[in-house]
Amino acid sequence: MKISYKDSEMKKMERRDALKMMGLGSAALLAGGTTSVSAKTKLSTFASRKEADIVIVGGGTAGITVTARVRRSAPNARITLIAPNDVHLYQSGQVYVAAGLYREFDNKRQTKELVPDNVTLLQDKVTHFSPETNKVHTGKHGEIPYDYLIVALGCEYDYSWVEGLDVSDIGKKGIASVYLNDVNEGLASGAIISRMWLKTIRRHTQRSEQKVLFADPDGPVKGEGASLDMLFLANDMLKGNGMYKKGKDLRSKAALTLSRPGKDLFPSPEIDRALKKELQKAENITIAYEHRLVRIDKERRIAFYSHEGQTVEKTYDFLHVTPAVKPPDVLKGSGLTVEKGEYEGWLEVDEKTLQNPRYPNVFGIGDIVGLSSGKSGGAIREQAIVIQDNIAAILEGKAVPMTYNGYSVHPIKTRYGRVMLAEYTPQGLEPTFPLDPAKPRWIWWEMDLHLMRTAYFGLMMRGML
Structure with a gap:
């Protein structure tokens, strides 16, 4: 359900009232609150009491969220979760670790503590899928049969x-990436590296002018x-905020450049325009559109870009790299992937029902699916609700009642103390509350920083959000 918004309607909102609204709605906002799917935080159909063997592969956000929801929609099912990780990471918190506002261990929980009761947790890896015989093969537990399979393996970073x-x-050598982590080992070294990287930029800029590059890849991230x-x-931070409150403004001595392979900053046109407007305020920031980073010389600190058929060289002092993403290798040869086109190699699912078109008893959720929707926690929550209800309906021999509308959400930090809560679908903006999602606000910063992690572990991982 799309909600209209008018800033004029919010002008009379007192800070106390806004905080009250934030507290009431924070859980919903973690993943999209009141859209057409997520308005139904309970089952939209009756739970099925039928028995079945349901196997869920993956112990990240998607795997544990959908496990909790399917446990509710199919209470008599025998549910097995296959996940190798002892530790579960709240990956959205890595940026706040880099910003000096979280500690790394604040974003960690033991995986077994998040798994619902009456679910069998196998700490193992799937080595092969056999959808034609309804089995998955694991490294330590052999073949695991299923009636229904939910693949929630996520994606892999590719630098x-x-x-x-x-x-x-x-x-090393001025290079950072806030994304870098090892979800199987429960490590998020990129966050710690990026925090030191930001501090080093500030320190070096106090002595001399600095060039800082940010590079994004082609394709989804x-x-x-x-x-x-x-x-x-x-x-x-260079202005003197964040980790350096009331510090000297050093922005005139630092040139920041973000390279983008295309002409846009963000998938949503409305959010894209708003971000470009925000960046126009910063005289020391340049966006190099249609510049694709091809190669770097780490020793000489030179970046080589492809732009309109030409090679462009840029020297740098510091470089932040966004990794490309790829599907896990275990999907190769599974018969479950998209065979051609933009999403070749990713798990193939119907964009509405999230079922594999060749094997309708196989569902996909999260970063692994070959869909245009953003790879985010908000997308996962919507998808988990769809799978929850659809599996219950299928067990009862009924038509699937729920469809995914492509919703995603990304809280973009436009400065310390401001977040642009970018909620959108392929059809347009999809705000939860009557506030313009293209405008950065302190209320979203406070919610994202102080409430979301608690809501994530306490509600979303329990299937209650």
Whole structure:
């Protein structure tokens, strides 16, 4: 359900009232509150009491969220969650670690503590899918049969899109990436590296002029907007905010450049226009559109770009790289993937029902699916509700009642103390509350920083959000 908004209607809102609204709605806002799907936080159909073997693969946000929801919609089902990770990461918190506002261990929980009762947790990896025989093969537990399979393996980061860059280079020679983590090991080293990287930029800029580059890849990325977070926060930190409150404004001595392979900053046209307007306010920030980073010389600190058929060289002092994403290798040869086109190799699902078209007892959720929707926690929550209700209906022999509308949400930090809550679908903006989602606000910053992590672990991971 789209909600109209008018800023004039909010002018009389007192700060206390706004905080009250934030408290009431924070849980919903984590993943989209009152859109056409997520308005139904309970089952929209009756739970099925039928018995079935349901296997869920993946212990990240998608895997645990959908496990909790399916446990509710199919209470008599035998549910098995296959996940290798002992530790579960709240990956959205990595930017706040980089910003100096979270500690790394604040974003971690033991996976077994998040798994619902009456769910069998196998700490193992799937090595092969056999959808034609309704089985998955694991490293330690052999073959696991299923009646229904939900694939929630996420995606893998790929830094090889830049020639001359290896993942081991991150944290050295002025190179950072806030994304870098190991979800299987429960490590988020990119957040710590990026925090030191920001501090080092500030320190070096006090002595001399600095050139800072931010580079995005072609194709989809995880957490659309995280590179913009780093760009905005780095510039605000140079202004003297954040980790350096009341510090000297050093922005005139630092040139920040974000390279984008296309002409846009963000998938939503409305949010894209708003972000471009925000960036016009910063005289020291340049957006290099249609510039694709091809190669770096780490020793000489030179970046080589492809632009309109030409090679463009830029020297730099510091570089932040957004990784490309790819589907997990275990999907290869599974018969479950998109065979041709833009999403080749990703898990193929119907964009509305989230069922695989060749094997309708197989569902997909989260970053692994080959859809145009953003790879975000908000998208996952919407998708989990769809799968929850649709599996219950199928068990009862009924038509699937729920469809996914492509919703996603990204809280873009435009400075310390301001967030643009970008809620959208392919059809347009999809705001939860009657506030313009293209306008940065303190209320979204406070909610994202102080409430969302608690809501994530306490509600979303429990299937209650």
